[in-house]
Amino acid sequence: MDVKEVLDIAMLSGEILLTNGSETYRVEETIERICSAYDIESECFVVPTGIFLSGCSKNDTKDSISLVKRIKERTINLHKIKMINSFSRSLKDRRISYDEAMKFLKGLDSAPSFPYYKSLLAAGVTSFAYAMLFGSSAINGIVAAFISILIYYAEDKITVINLLPFFSEFIWSFITGILAVFINKYILPINIDSVIIGSIIVLFPGIAITNGIRDALYGDILSSQVRLAEALYTVTAIGAGVGISLLLMKYWM
Amino acid sequence: MKGIILAFLGSFCPALLFNIEKNKLIWAGICGATGWTVYNSIYSYSGNKIYAAFIASVVISLISEIMAKLLKTPATVFNVPSLFPIVPGVSAYYTILYIIENDLTAAAYKGIETLGIAGAIAFGIILVSTIFRYINTRKRRKAI
Numbered sequence: 480m481d482v483k484e485v486l487d488i489a490m491l492s493g494e495i496l497l498t499n500g501s502e503t504y505r506v507e508e509t510i511e512r513i514c515s516a517y518d519i520e521s522e523c524f525v526v527p528t529g530i531f532l533s534g535c536s537k538n539d540t541k542d543s544i545s546l547v548k549r550i551k552e553r554t555i556n557l558h559k560i561k562m563i564n565s566f567s568r569s570l571k572d573r574r575i576s577y578d579e580a581m582k583f584l585k586g587l588d589s590a591p592s593f594p595y596y597k598s599l600l601a602a603g604v605t606s607f608a609y610a611m612l613f614g615s616s617a618i619n620g621i622v623a624a625f626i627s628i629l630i631y632y633a634e635d636k637i638t639v640i641n642l643l644p645f646f647s648e649f650i651w652s653f654i655t656g657i658l659a660v661f662i663n664k665y666i667l668p669i670n671i672d673s674v675i676i677g678s679i680i681v682l683f684p685g686i687a688i689t690n691g692i693r694d695a696l697y698g699d700i701l702s703s704q705v706r707l708a709e710a711l712y713t714v715t716a717i718g719a720g721v722g723i724s725l726l727l728m729k730y731w732m
Numbered sequence: 733m734k735g736i737i738l739a740f741l742g743s744f745c746p747a748l749l750f751n752i753e754k755n756k757l758i759w760a761g762i763c764g765a766t767g768w769t770v771y772n773s774i775y776s777y778s779g780n781k782i783y784a785a786f787i788a789s790v791v792i793s794l795i796s797e798i799m800a801k802l803l804k805t806p807a808t809v810f811n812v813p814s815l816f817p818i819v820p821g822v823s824a825y826y827t828i829l830y831i832i833e834n835d836l837t838a839a840a841y842k843g844i845e846t847l848g849i850a851g852a853i854a855f856g857i858i859l860v861s862t863i864f865r866y867i868n869t870r871k872r873r874k875a876i
Contacts, residue, residue: 500750501808502808505808555750557750557812558751558753560808561752564805564806592751593748593751598748601745601746604745605741605749607741608739608745609742609817612738612739612742612817683821684821684824685816685821685822685824686812686815686819688850689815689819689853689854689857691850692847693857696858714821714824714825717825717828718825718828718829721825722828722832726832
């Protein structure tokens with residue numbers, strides 16, 4: 480296998496890891512592990528918004544190839560991280576051909592995930608649990624679950640809003656705030672604060688903030704800054720959405 | 733008891749949303765419930781959120797590193813969902829909400845608390861994973 484093909488495999492693995500919420504050090508380790516399994520000297524630099532990778536074969540160090548990949552969106556899908564992790568470790572014992580590796584990596588997109596109704600249900604139960612965990616009655620939990628399922632469904636169906644980063648968080652938290660105040664006013668009295676927190680708990684970047692500090696402790700200062708800034712903008716968008724909706728409803732009602 | 737069940741659901745369902753394998757969901761839930769119980773009991777005993785978050789994250793990382801060894805998966809698969817109940821998402825949200833309501837003192841308080849809890853959790857995870865890495869490399873050296 481030539482250098483370009485190995486780097487392609489390593490780059491695609493790194494891209495899948497990074498877009499599915501892996502830590503920076505894991506991406507760098509995986510890329511280096513794949514390259515060294517095929518006897519290729521590589522150097523890579525990973526930040527949450529892109530991967531820079533260059534490598535050459537150990538015998539012929541003059542002829543090196545560099546690749547750059549821009550990463551635009553990041554979600555969390557732990558199953559793919561696990562698959563790539565075991566894939567890169569298996570290469571050490573058994574080198575596989577380029578086509579085989581590419582087939583495996585491309586096939587990960589259609590990896591088994593849970594049926595849609597289960598995800599909806601999980602979003603609802605998460606909101607129910609957190610609305611109650613932050614100290615309120617079961618009825619608030621049920622309202623939070625209802626709003627959360629509605630938002631989760633709408634977020635999946637209406638993708639126009641995702642054109643701008645952070646805009647969708649703003650819109651959905653805005654709508655959550657309005658729904659909560661509306662239900663409180665006209666349908667049944669609820670604890671608005673805990674219902675709102677429960678409904679949008681999945682959007683909060685708690686994990687992102689923690690991972691940001693973790694990256695810094697591993698020595699990836701730049702990644703840490705990127706992740707913390709992203710978390711800050713996300714939570715600002717959410718807070719602004721909820722805050723504006725609460726202010727609006729205060730004057731309107 | 734109610735809290736434990738809710739914390740179990742609160743890590744089980746995010747684990748499903750983060751798409752981990754079916755047979756590992758329940759372990760993530762148990763791990764999260766344990767972590768939350770530790771967090772809550774230390775918090776009610778000492779009244780210090782940062783301290784409680786640190787101990788809870790050490791416990792969660794220990795359990796997830798051990799389960800990672802047993803089930804042959806990276807520890808992140810258990811770490812991320814089970815930390816979900818204690819990561820400071822809500823206090824980050826309150827920080828911004830207080831800024832919008834022009835209550836800057838409360839916002840500063842919440843903001844520093846957010847950073848403190850996140851730092852404590854990250855430190856707990858790193859402490860445990862460094863120890864496990866050290867043990868691993870020593871084992872490998874002995875094997876050679």
